[in-house]
Amino acid sequence: MLMSVFVCLFFESCSKDDDETDTQIVISPSSISLYYEDTKQLTANNATKWDAEDEFVAEVDNNGLVTGGHVGTTKIIASNDKNSAICEITILPKYNLYDTPILDWYASVSTIESKETHKSSGSNSATMLGYDYTKSSSNPCAVIYEFKDDKLCSVSVVIDYLWHGDAANYLLERYQPVYSENTNYTTIFADAYAKEKWTTCVGLTTITISGMKFTRIMYVPASSLPSLQAK
DSSP states (O other): HHHHHEEEEEHHHHHHHHHHHHHOOOEEEEEEETTTTOEEOEETTOOEEEEESOTEEEEOOTSSEEEOSEEEEEEEEEEEESOOOEEEEHHHHOOOSOOOOOOOTTEEEEEEEHHOOOOEEEEOSSSSEEEOOOTTTTOOOEEEEHHHHTTEEEEEEEEEEEHHHHHHHHHTTTTTEEOOOSSSSSEEEESSSSSGGGEEEEEEEEEETEEEEEEEEEEEEEOOOTEEEEE
């Protein structure tokens, strides 16, 4: 009888091991880097479901085809009823016109000053901080932080109008175009697909200073533009 029990337990254990092997998932490749709107095919044995952890950064279809979204990192998860495997996704920018300013909404003047690493323009006050974000002589760039009641309420980036097209592409890689009524901006972008997840909105427009044309990129808290709608 003991031998019979041993044999039963042995085959039961083997059966469980076989089941685990049959459902185990190996995803390939295990990490990839893409640009905005690029695609890459993933493979995963025994996978019956594909999911993206953050679809704003990257999406995946039912066959494991990944499409690059906005600049950032996320995970693609291949799974079945028992196991899962992960591919690390990085979406890289092609456009690097300027460093991303500090978007710490409602932070104080002193907090922004402590976090900024760029050269001050020397025009700082209780309501405004200015910094030089220039990367090259061909693309001068100024960043202006504006405050109300000692709380950060907007950030403006001003560059030469020559770079207006690149500025639009720079924002497309990082934000989603949205529909807006009653604004002075030619294009509005947001940092998520769903309006309830927006934290930052960005406006793109042109301005004239001393007879010269410039491109202006204005960052504001999403809550300050209630008329915006998802496009």
